[in-house]
Amino acid sequence: MQSKTSFFNKALFKKNLSRTWIVGVVYFIILLIILPIYYVLNTGNADNYIVQYGYNKEMAFLSQMDALPAAEFGFAVSIVVIVITFWYLFNRRDSYMIHSFPVSRKTLFCTGLLSSLIISITPVVLTAIIMTLLAASSGIYTFAAIWYWVFHTVVSTLICTSIALFAVMCSGQLITAICFYAIFNFLYSMMETSFRLVASRLMFGMAYISLFECSPLSPALYLREKCGVDTSIEYDNYGNISKFTTSYTGVKYLVIYLIVAAVIAILAFLLYKTKKNERVHDFITVSIFKPVFCVGVSFFVSMVLGTMASSTIASFGKYSYDTKYIMAILFALVIGVILFYATNMMIEKTLRVFDMKRGFHCAYYSIAALVIFLCLRFDAFGVESKVPDVKDIEWVGVQSEYTMTFTDPKEIAKIAELHKILIDDKKEIRNLEYFRQNEQATLLTIKYKLKNGKTVSRYYNMMDIESPFSTADYTAAAQPFLDYLNSPEIIKEHILGNIWNDCDVTNVYFEKIIQTENGNYVTYPAELDVTESERLAKNKRVYKALLKDIDNGRVLNTEFGQVAWDDSSALANQFEVTLENKNVEYFSDEQTFDEWEYYVPLYNRTITISLNPKCENTIKALTDEGYLDDVSEIVTRAYYYQ
Amino acid sequence: MIEVKNVTKRFGDFIALDDLNMHVERGAIYGLVGPNGAGKSTIIRHICGVYKQDSGEITIDGEKVFENESLKGKMAVIPDDIFFFTQANTLDMMKFYKNMYPNFDEQLFHKIAACFPAINMKKMIRTLSKGMQKQVAFMLAVASKPELMVLDEPVDGLDPVMRRQIWSLIMADVAEHGLTVLISSHNLRELEDVCDHVGIMNNGKILIERSLDDLQTSITKIQVAFENEIPKFPDNIEVLKQITNGRVHTLIVKGEPHAAETAISQLNPLLMDVLPLTLEEIFIYELGGENYAVKDFIF
Numbered sequence: 001m002q003s004k005t006s007f008f009n010k011a012l013f014k015k016n017l018s019r020t021w022i023v024g025v026v027y028f029i030i031l032l033i034i035l036p037i038y039y040v041l042n043t044g045n046a047d048n049y050i051v052q053y054g055y056n057k058e059m060a061f062l063s064q065m066d067a068l069p070a071a072e073f074g075f076a077v078s079i080v081v082i083v084i085t086f087w088y089l090f091n092r093r094d095s096y097m098i099h100s101f102p103v104s105r106k107t108l109f110c111t112g113l114l115s116s117l118i119i120s121i122t123p124v125v126l127t128a129i130i131m132t133l134l135a136a137s138s139g140i141y142t143f144a145a146i147w148y149w150v151f152h153t154v155v156s157t158l159i160c161t162s163i164a165l166f167a168v169m170c171s172g173q174l175i176t177a178i179c180f181y182a183i184f185n186f187l188y189s190m191m192e193t194s195f196r197l198v199a200s201r202l203m204f205g206m207a208y209i210s211l212f213e214c215s216p217l218s219p220a221l222y223l224r225e226k227c228g229v230d231t232s233i234e235y236d237n238y239g240n241i242s243k244f245t246t247s248y249t250g251v252k253y254l255v256i257y258l259i260v261a262a263v264i265a266i267l268a269f270l271l272y273k274t275k276k277n278e279r280v281h282d283f284i285t286v287s288i289f290k291p292v293f294c295v296g297v298s299f300f301v302s303m304v305l306g307t308m309a310s311s312t313i314a315s316f317g318k319y320s321y322d323t324k325y326i327m328a329i330l331f332a333l334v335i336g337v338i339l340f341y342a343t344n345m346m347i348e349k350t351l352r353v354f355d356m357k358r359g360f361h362c363a364y365y366s367i368a369a370l371v372i373f374l375c376l377r378f379d380a381f382g383v384e385s386k387v388p389d390v391k392d393i394e395w396v397g398v399q400s401e402y403t404m405t406f407t408d409p410k411e412i413a414k415i416a417e418l419h420k421i422l423i424d425d426k427k428e429i430r431n432l433e434y435f436r437q438n439e440q441a442t443l444l445t446i447k448y449k450l451k452n453g454k455t456v457s458r459y460y461n462m463m464d465i466e467s468p469f470s471t472a473d474y475t476a477a478a479q480p481f482l483d484y485l486n487s488p489e490i491i492k493e494h495i496l497g498n499i500w501n502d503c504d505v506t507n508v509y510f511e512k513i514i515q516t517e518n519g520n521y522v523t524y525p526a527e528l529d530v531t532e533s534e535r536l537a538k539n540k541r542v543y544k545a546l547l548k549d550i551d552n553g554r555v556l557n558t559e560f561g562q563v564a565w566d567d568s569s570a571l572a573n574q575f576e577v578t579l580e581n582k583n584v585e586y587f588s589d590e591q592t593f594d595e596w597e598y599y600v601p602l603y604n605r606t607i608t609i610s611l612n613p614k615c616e617n618t619i620k621a622l623t624d625e626g627y628l629d630d631v632s633e634i635v636t637r638a639y640y641y642q
Numbered sequence: 643m644i645e646v647k648n649v650t651k652r653f654g655d656f657i658a659l660d661d662l663n664m665h666v667e668r669g670a671i672y673g674l675v676g677p678n679g680a681g682k683s684t685i686i687r688h689i690c691g692v693y694k695q696d697s698g699e700i701t702i703d704g705e706k707v708f709e710n711e712s713l714k715g716k717m718a719v720i721p722d723d724i725f726f727f728t729q730a731n732t733l734d735m736m737k738f739y740k741n742m743y744p745n746f747d748e749q750l751f752h753k754i755a756a757c758f759p760a761i762n763m764k765k766m767i768r769t770l771s772k773g774m775q776k777q778v779a780f781m782l783a784v785a786s787k788p789e790l791m792v793l794d795e796p797v798d799g800l801d802p803v804m805r806r807q808i809w810s811l812i813m814a815d816v817a818e819h820g821l822t823v824l825i826s827s828h829n830l831r832e833l834e835d836v837c838d839h840v841g842i843m844n845n846g847k848i849l850i851e852r853s854l855d856d857l858q859t860s861i862t863k864i865q866v867a868f869e870n871e872i873p874k875f876p877d878n879i880e881v882l883k884q885i886t887n888g889r890v891h892t893l894i895v896k897g898e899p900h901a902a903e904t905a906i907s908q909l910n911p912l913l914m915d916v917l918p919l920t921l922e923e924i925f926i927y928e929l930g931g932e933n934y935a936v937k938d939f940i941f
Binding site (some may be wrong): 006009010011012014015018019093094095096097098099100101102103104105106107276277278 | 653687690691692693694709710711712713714715716717719721723724725727729737738740741742743744
C-alpha cells in the first residue's frame with residue numbers, strides 16, 4: 001500500500017529559502033528605490049512646478065503608480081527564482097540525490113512553489129506597506145492605486161511562475177528552460193507576427209499591416225499593455241490641468257490570469273509527476289513536445305526566412321507576384337527541411353538523424369507546409385478578400401493623397417462596395433503593385449474601425465490611371481473609387497470638414513513668390529491692411545471661390561498618382577484657409593483615422609490646399625481681394641524647383 | 643525485504659534492465675556485481691525511487707518504492723557521485739538530514755563524527771577531498787538509522803584505514819539493528835569480506851543470485867596431476883576452464899566441491915588439491931560463459 005505523502009517539507013523549504021533569499025533582497029531594494037524613495041525625491045523637489053501647473057502631490061503619486069512596472073517584475077523575478085529553486089532538475093547528480101530523499105515529487109513541487117512565491121511576492125507586499133504608510137503621512141489616501149499595483153504584480157508573478165514551472169518541467173537544460181520560458185510567454189505573439197510578416201510580403205492588400213498585436217495568449221505582454229493603474233490628464237487652454245482621472249484597468253483579465261496560472265501550475269505538476277529523471281540534460285524531456293518543437297520551429301522560421309529570401313531576391317529585379325510566391329515556397333520548403341533535421345539533431349544530441357522514420361516525418365511536414373502556403377496563395381482563409389460586414393463597422397477611413405473618414409452608414413456601405421470592386425480586380429492591381437511600385441504610385445489605405453473595437457486595414461499600391469502603364473482593367477477597377485472620392489460633396493465634407501457650409505473663414509494665408517534679378521525665388525506672405533470685418537469678408541469671398549473650384553473638379557482631387565503634388569501642375573505658393581464654427585465641433589477626419597490617443601475637441605481647422613493653375617476662381621478671388629498683386633506671383637513647383 | 647519482479651527499463655532503444663528479478667532478504671548484505679554497463683546503477687536508482695521502471699514491480703517490505711515518502715525515510719542512499727548543497731558544511735547537511743529523515747539521531751551523528759577526526763564540521767563540504775566527502779556521506783547515512791542502506795561504489799576513493807572504519811560501522815549496524823545493505827561495487831575482494839549474498843548482473847539481468855557460501859560451493863577449483871595424459875572426466879563433472887602447466891592441471895569445475903573431489907579421485911591422480919575460489923574468480927568464470935571473458939590481445 002502506498003503511503004500518504006505531504007505537500008510541504010520544512011527542510012526543503014528552509015533550504016530553498018536559503019538559496020533564493022538574495023534574489024528577494026535585491027528585488028526589495030529595487031522596489032524601494034523605484035517606489036518610496038523615488039516618490040520622496042520626486043514630490044520633495046517638485047513643489048514649484050507642481051503648484052504652477054495645478055499638480056498636487058496626489059496627482060504626482062498616482063502618475064508614478066501609473067508608470068510603475070508590474071508585469072515586467074513578475075516576468076523577470078519568476079524565472080530567476082524558479083530556476084534557482086528547481087536547480088536539481090538540470091543536474092543529473094543532484095536530481096538523483098534529491099529524488100532519493102524521503103520526499104515525493106508532490107512535496108518537492110509544492111514546497112518549491114511556495115518558497116518561490118514567498119521570495120517573489122514578499123518584497124512587493126512589504127514595499128506596498130511602506131508606500132502606504134508614506135502616502136498616508138503625506139496626506140494621500142488613494143491607497144487603492146498601491147494595492148491594485150500589488151494585485152497586478154502578484155498576478156503577473158503567479159502566471160509567470162506557473163509558466164516558468166512548465167518550462168522547467170519541459171527541459172533538462174537550464175538555458176533551454178529559460179528559452180522555453182520566453183517562448184511560452186511570447187509564443188502566440190511570435191506565431192502571429194510570423195504570419196503577419198509573411199502576409200505583409202506575399203498577400204494582397206496587407207503590405208503595411210501591423211506586425212505585432214498584443215494577445216491574451218501572450219500573458220506577459222498583455223498584462224503590461226492592458227492592466228494597471230491608468231491616469232489621464234486634461235489641460236485647459238493655458239496649459240493648466242483641468243481634469244485628472246484615475247482608473248484601474250484590466251481587473252477582469254487579472255482574475256482570468258489568476259485562474260489560468262492555477263491551471264498551468266497543475267499542468268506543470270502533472271508533467272513533473274511523469275517526468276523521467278534519466279531525461280536530465282535532455283533538450284526536451286516531454287516526448288510529445290519533441291515533434292511539436294521540430295515542426296513548429298521548422299514551419300514558422302522557414303516561412304519567415306523563405307518569404308524574406310524571396311522578397312530580397314525580388315527587390316533586385318522585377319518579378320511577377322506568382323514568381324515571387326513560388327520562390328518563397330521553394331525557399332521555405334528547403335529551409336524547413338534543413339531546420340527539421342537541425343532541430344532533431346539538437347533534441348537527440350546526435351548528427352545521426354537521417355533515418356527512414358524521420359524521412360517520412362519530414363515529408364509529411366513538407367507537404368503540410370506546402371498546403372498551408374498554397375492556402376495563403378489562394379486566399380483559402382479569406383483574408384485578402386475580407387471586407388467587414390457594414391453593420392459591424394463603426395467608421396471607415398480612406399487615405400491616399402487625402403485622409404477621409406466616413407461614419408455615415410450609406411457612405412460606409414459605398415466604401416465597402418468600392419473596396420469589393422478593388423478586391424475583385426486584385427489580379428490586375430496585384431501585378432501592377434509589383435511591377436510599378438515606384439512609378440507614379442500612391443498608397444491607398446482602407447481602414448475599418450469595427451464596433452467591437454478591432455481594426456481591419458488594407459493597403460494597395462495604386463497608380464494614376466493616366467499613367468502609360470495603366471491598363472483598361474486597372475482603370476475599370478480604380479475609376480469607381482476615384483469617382484467617389486473626387487465628388488465635390490465628399491471633398492467638401494471630408495477634406496474641408498463638417499463645418500464647410502456653416503463657418504467663418506477666420507484666416508486665409510497665401511504666400512506670394514517673386515523672382516529676383518539673379519533668378520532666385522523669394523516667398524513672403526500676403527498681408528492686408530484692412531479692418532477685421534473687411535478681412536473676414538475678403539476671406540469668405542476667397543473661400544466661396546475655392547468652393548466653386550471644388551465644384552468644378554479643379555482642386556483637392558485624388559489621382560492615385562500624386563498629381564496633386566506633381567511638379568508640373570501644382571503651385572509652389574502655399575495656401576491655407578482656417579474655418580471656424582464656435583458652436584459646432586469640428587470633426588477631424590485625420591484624428592479619427594489615426595485614432596489619436598490625445599483627442600482634443602476642435603472648433604477650427606486650418607486646411608492646406610495645393611492650388612494649381614486650373615483653380616481659376618480661387619486665383620481670381622485672391623487677386624481681387626488683394627492677396628495676390630499679379631499672376632506673376634504664382635509659380636508652379638516645376639519652375640520653383642528648377 | 644527488497645523484491646524486484648520482472649523489471650524492464652529502456653533508455654531509447656537500449657534495454658538497460660531486461661525482465662530483471664532480484665530478491666534481498668532483511669538483514670542481508672547483498673553485493674551486486676557485474677561488468678560495466680550491466681545495469682547495476684540503474685537497478686539501484688530504481689530501488690531508491692529515482693527511476694520508474696517501464697514494466698515490472700519493485701517493492702520493499704511489500705510496498706512500492708516509487709514516490710513512497712515513508713519508505714524512503716527508512717532508506718539511506720550513498721550514490722557513486724555524492725551530492726551536497728553547494729554552500730553547505732557538514733553541520734548544515736546534518737540539520738538538513740535531521741529534518742528530512744524521521745529516525746535521524748544527532749547524538750549518534752556526533753558519536754560517529756568522532757571516528758572521523760580529520761573532518762572539519764564547519765568547512766564547506768565542496769572544499770573537502772573526495773574521500774572526506776564520502777566519509778561525511780557515511781556519517782549522515784548511518785546517523786539516519788535506516789533499515790536499508792543502498793551503496794553504489796561506497797568506499798571508492800577512501801584510504802585503507804577509512805575503508806575499514808566504514809565497513810566496521812556498517813557491520814556494527816547490521817549486527818545491532820538488523821540493517822539491510824545493498825552494495826554495488828567492482829571491488830570483489832572487499833565484497834567477499836562483507837557480503838553474505840551476491841547477485842551477478844550482466845546485460846540488464848541477474849545471472850546468479852545466491853548466498854556467498856552457496857556461490858563458493860557451486861564452483862570448485864581443483865589442482866590435479868596425472869602420471870600420463872589427463873583422462874576423460876565423468877559426465878557428471880562440468881569443467882568450466884582448464885589450465886595445463888606441465889603435468890599439473892588446474893580445473894574450474896561446476897558443482898559442489900566434495901562431489902567433484904570424489905569423482906576426480908576415482909581417476910587416480912598423482913596429487914589432488916581442492917582450493918577455495920575467490921569471488922573475483924567466480925565472477926570471471928561465470929561471465930566467461932556470457933561472452934565476457936578476458937580476451938587475448940595480440941600486438
